[in-house]
Amino acid sequence: MNCLQNLPRSCNSIMSSRKFKFQSASHTCFVKLAMNHREKRLMNATAFRQICLMQATPSSTSGVSTEDTKESEEKSDIYSTNMTEAMGAVLTYRHELGMNYNFITPDLIVGSCLQTPADVDKLRSIGVKTIYCLQENSDLEYFSVDIEAICEYASTFDDIEHLRAEIRDFDAFDLRLRLPYVVSKLHKAVNRNGGITYIHCTAGLGRAPGTALAYMFWVQDYKLNDALTLLLSKRSCFPKMDAIKSATVDILTGLKRKPVTLTWKGAECSSVEISGLDIGWGQRIPLKYNESQGSWTLHRDLPEGRYEYKYIVDGEWVTNKHELLTPVDDKGNINNYLQVSDDDPESLSAALWERLLSDDFDLTTDERQVVKQFLDDCPDAE
Numbered sequence: 001m002n003c004l005q006n007l008p009r010s011c012n013s014i015m016s017s018r019k020f021k022f023q024s025a026s027h028t029c030f031v032k033l034a035m036n037h038r039e040k041r042l043m044n045a046t047a048f049r050q051i052c053l054m055q056a057t058p059s060s061t062s063g064v065s066t067e068d069t070k071e072s073e074e075k076s077d078i079y080s081t082n083m084t085e086a087m088g089a090v091l092t093y094r095h096e097l098g099m100n101y102n103f104i105t106p107d108l109i110v111g112s113c114l115q116t117p118a119d120v121d122k123l124r125s126i127g128v129k130t131i132y133c134l135q136e137n138s139d140l141e142y143f144s145v146d147i148e149a150i151c152e153y154a155s156t157f158d159d160i161e162h163l164r165a166e167i168r169d170f171d172a173f174d175l176r177l178r179l180p181y182v183v184s185k186l187h188k189a190v191n192r193n194g195g196i197t198y199i200h201c202t203a204g205l206g207r208a209p210g211t212a213l214a215y216m217f218w219v220q221d222y223k224l225n226d227a228l229t230l231l232l233s234k235r236s237c238f239p240k241m242d243a244i245k246s247a248t249v250d251i252l253t254g255l256k257r258k259p260v261t262l263t264w265k266g267a268e269c270s271s272v273e274i275s276g277l278d279i280g281w282g283q284r285i286p287l288k289y290n291e292s293q294g295s296w297t298l299h300r301d302l303p304e305g306r307y308e309y310k311y312i313v314d315g316e317w318v319t320n321k322h323e324l325l326t327p328v329d330d331k332g333n334i335n336n337y338l339q340v341s342d343d344d345p346e347s348l349s350a351a352l353w354e355r356l357l358s359d360d361f362d363l364t365t366d367e368r369q370v371v372k373q374f375l376d377d378c379p380d381a382e
Contacts, residue, residue: 049153049156052117052149052152052153052156053117053118053153069096072095072096072143073094073096075095075142075143076093076094076095076096079093079095079142079143079202079203080092080093080094082170083170083203083205083206086170086280086281086282087170087205087206087238088238088329089238091203091205091206091237091238093112093202093203093205095112095115095143098115098119099111099112099113099114099115099119099122100112100204101198101200101204102234102235103234104212104216104230104231104234104235105216105220105230106196107195107196107197108196108197108199108212108215108216109128109196109197109198109199110199110200110204110208110209110212110231110234110235110237111198111199111200111204111208112200112201112202112203112204113133113135113139113140113143113145113200113201113202113203113204114131114133114145114150114200115143115145116146116149116150117149117150117152117153117154119150120150120153120154120157120160120162123160123198124157124159124160126196127195127196128160128195128196128197128198129159129160129161129193129194129195129196129197130160130161130163130186130189130190130193130195130196130197130198131154131160131161131162131163131198131200132163132164132165132186132189132197132198132199132200132211133147133162133163133164133165133200133201134164134165134166134167134182134199134200134201134207134208134211135147135164135166135169135200135201135202136166136167136168136169137166139169139201139202143202147164150162151164160193161189161192161193163185163186163189165178165181165182165185165186166178167182167201167207167211168280169201169202169206169207170206170280170281170282171280171282172240172242172243172280173243173277173278173279173280173307174280175206175207175210175240175243175247176240176242176243176244176246176247176250176303176305177247177250177255177303179210179211179214179243179244179247180247180250180251180374180375180378181378182211182214183211183214183215183218183219183375184374184375184376184378184380185380186199186211186215187215187218187219187375187376188380190219199211199212199215204235204237205236205237205238206237206238206239206240208237209231209235209237209238209239210239210240210243210244212231212239213227213228213231213239213241213244214244214247216230216231217244217248217363218248218368218371218372218375219372219375221368223360223361223362224241224244224245224361224362225359225360225361228241242305242306245356245361246303246304246305248352248356248363248371249304249305249349249352249353249356250303251370251371251374252348252352252367252370252371253304253348253349253352255303256303256304256342256349257301257302257303257304258301258302258304258340259299259300259301260299260300260301260302260338260340261297261298261299261300262274262287262297262298262300262309262320262323262338263295263296263297263298263322264287264295264296264297264311264313264320265294265295265296265322266294266295266296266313267291267294267295269296269313269314270314271286271312271313271314271315272286272287272289272296272311272312272313273285273286273287273311273312274287274298274309274310274311274312275309275310275312275317276307276308276309276310276335277300277302277307277308277309278300278302278303278307284312285298285300302340303340304340304341304342304349304353305339305340306337306338306339306340307337307338307339307340308326308335308336308337309335309336309337309338310335310336311336319334319335319336320336323336323338324336324337324338324339325337341353
């Protein structure tokens with residue numbers, strides 16, 4: 001059985017594409033300590049931890065200048081605005097207020113990112129055995145989080161493990177592709193460490209709850225809607241259900257792809273691009289101009305599923321009236337969309353996609369066994 005984790009990371013995060021103003025900050029990193037790993041092991045663990053904590057910036061606002069606080073607030077404002085636009089829901093994250101989280105089940109927590117090594121102590125104090133970070137490096141850099149410091153500090157304890165598995169922020173398609181690998185790694189960590197697991201992204205509102213939901217569905221045998229109801233009763237968040245459903249089909253049928261061609265007719269424009277589709281709204285793909293036909297085309301192989309997209313013609317975002325259109329949402333937005341599906345209506349994937357549309361979608365006993373075997377067999381990535 002093939003694992004889906006070996007996926008190209010061809011696009012940077014949406015933060016990078018939107019050219020956020022990253023401020024270069026000098027943070028003392030624990031790998032800069034003038035000692036090798038053998039010397040660290042020989043060093044008194046308590047003393048080393050004290051050094052780690054002293055070199056870390058406090059997660060609370062105490063001791064932080066008014067200027068630093070204002071900068072953090074401005075970054076939170078920008079992040080919240082972009083998150084709301086990208087996720088299609090009003091979401092807010094205040095990084096300057098420190099780590100926040102909620103117990104979803106007695107052994108599963110969803111929350112925001114750790115900010116300093118001291119946050120490791122906070123999680124250890126409530127029984128957390130596995131910390132699972134889903135952020136990309138650019139996410140961490142934006143809020144000046146020293147991930148190496150956090151990892152180094154966590155490694156000094158034998159009762160907690162810090163793991164990472166990157167998922168691109170605000171990108172439902174990347175979430176879909178990465179979920180099988182991410183949940184496999186999580187599943188093995190929980191089996192290895194037991195206790196309470198802390199899953200986080202930046203705000204704990206998209207990637208982390210989505211991963212927790214898939215874990216509850218695939219591993220803990222919840223029905224998907226039951227898991228969602230429980231999750232939302234514990235934490236206000238916005239997991240991408242379509243990504244979880246699509247990832248489920250990917251595991252059961254393989255990542256089947258079909259060729260798709262999109263066309264913009266018109267010789268009077270100088271450039272045509274597409275955003276959305278399988279690359280997320282923070283990226284663009286240029287279309288190629290066919291002079292003999294007077295049209296712009298994009299050829300792409302897409303996994304089965306539903307995709308929304310929009311054209312950018314000479315810098316202006318527009319829809320193509322000759323292609324399928326979504327209904328206008330409550331903000332007046334409208335996009336093009338396409339549905340990629342198996343041509344054979346009797347195929348396994350076609351039947352699965354039809355079941356996915358039901359409000360009470362669930363897996364059969366045999367399908368659950370296939371999913372769990374996949375998660376067990378999927379090799380860990382570095």
